[in-house]
Amino acid sequence: MARYPDRHSASIPALWAAQLTYGWCSPEAIDQVACVMRITPAYLVAVATFYDMFEQQPVGRQQIYVCTNISCSLCGADELHAAICEAAGEDPDFNVRAFECLGACDIAPMVSVNGDYLGPLQPADAQRLVDDLRAGRTPLPQKWLRNRPYAGAAASAGNGIDREGGPRQSPSAGPERSSEAQGSGAGEGPEQPSAGADSPTEAAREDPDGGGTS
Ligand code: FES
Numbered sequence: 001m002a003r004y005p006d007r008h009s010a011s012i013p014a015l016w017a018a019q020l021t022y023g024w025c026s027p028e029a030i031d032q033v034a035c036v037m038r039i040t041p042a043y044l045v046a047v048a049t050f051y052d053m054f055e056q057q058p059v060g061r062q063q064i065y066v067c068t069n070i071s072c073s074l075c076g077a078d079e080l081h082a083a084i085c086e087a088a089g090e091d092p093d094f095n096v097r098a099f100e101c102l103g104a105c106d107i108a109p110m111v112s113v114n115g116d117y118l119g120p121l122q123p124a125d126a127q128r129l130v131d132d133l134r135a136g137r138t139p140l141p142q143k144w145l146r147n148r149p150y151a152g153a154a155a156s157a158g159n160g161i162d163r164e165g166g167p168r169q170s171p172s173a174g175p176e177r178s179s180e181a182q183g184s185g186a187g188e189g190p191e192q193p194s195a196g197a198d199s200p201t202e203a204a205r206e207d208p209d210g211g212g213t214s
Helices: 007-022 027-037 041-050 070-074 077-088 123-134 151-156 175-184 200-206
Strands: 062-067 094-099 111-113 116-118
Touching: 007 027, 007 041, 027 041, 062 070, 062 077, 062 123, 070 077, 077 094, 077 123, 111 123
Parallel strands: 062 094
Antiparallel strands: 062 111, 111 116
C-alpha cells in the first residue's frame, strides 16, 4: 500500500491477492482485506462487483475466458466458446466464460487461460485445450501469445505472423532470438541517420553562430 498515495488505490491489487489466495472474493476475504487496508468492506464490494475478473462465487480452478467481442466474434468466437464449454462439460474444475474484448484482437479468436493469452484458436482446438489442462500439460504451446515474436523483431527478421497460430520462422528463431535482435540492434533494422559531425544538427551544435568553420 505504500506505493499508492491513497490506500483506496490499492483496492484492486489487494482484492486480486485475496482472489489468488481463496479462489474468489468471498465475504470473509473482503472483510479481511478491508481490515488490513482500514477501509470499509462496502467500498471493496463496490470495486469487486464492478470489475469482471473478480469472482463473486466459488469457481473452477482452470479459468478460461473466451473473448466474444466483435473482432473475435467475426472470426468464430461463438463457435469456439460453445466447443470449449462442451469439452469442459460439467467439470467443476473449469470456469469457462464468454468475455468482452481482452485486448488481443490481432490473434482473434482468442482465449485467456489462467491469465495467459492463446490464439487464434479454432473449435477443433477445444478438446485438446481442455485435455491438456486436465493432464497438467501446457495447452497448445504454439498458440501462446507470449511465444510469438514481437512485431518489431518479426519485421526486422523479415518474418510475419502466421495467422494459423505461430511464428513462420523455425523454432530456433523464436522469442530468444528476437530478444537477441532487440539487444544487438546493429544491422537488423532500417539504417539510422548518422549522428556524426556531417549531420546538420551536429554541425549547428559545433558552430552555434551558424558560420561554419573558417
Ligand atoms: S475482440 Fe477479442 S480480443 Fe478484442
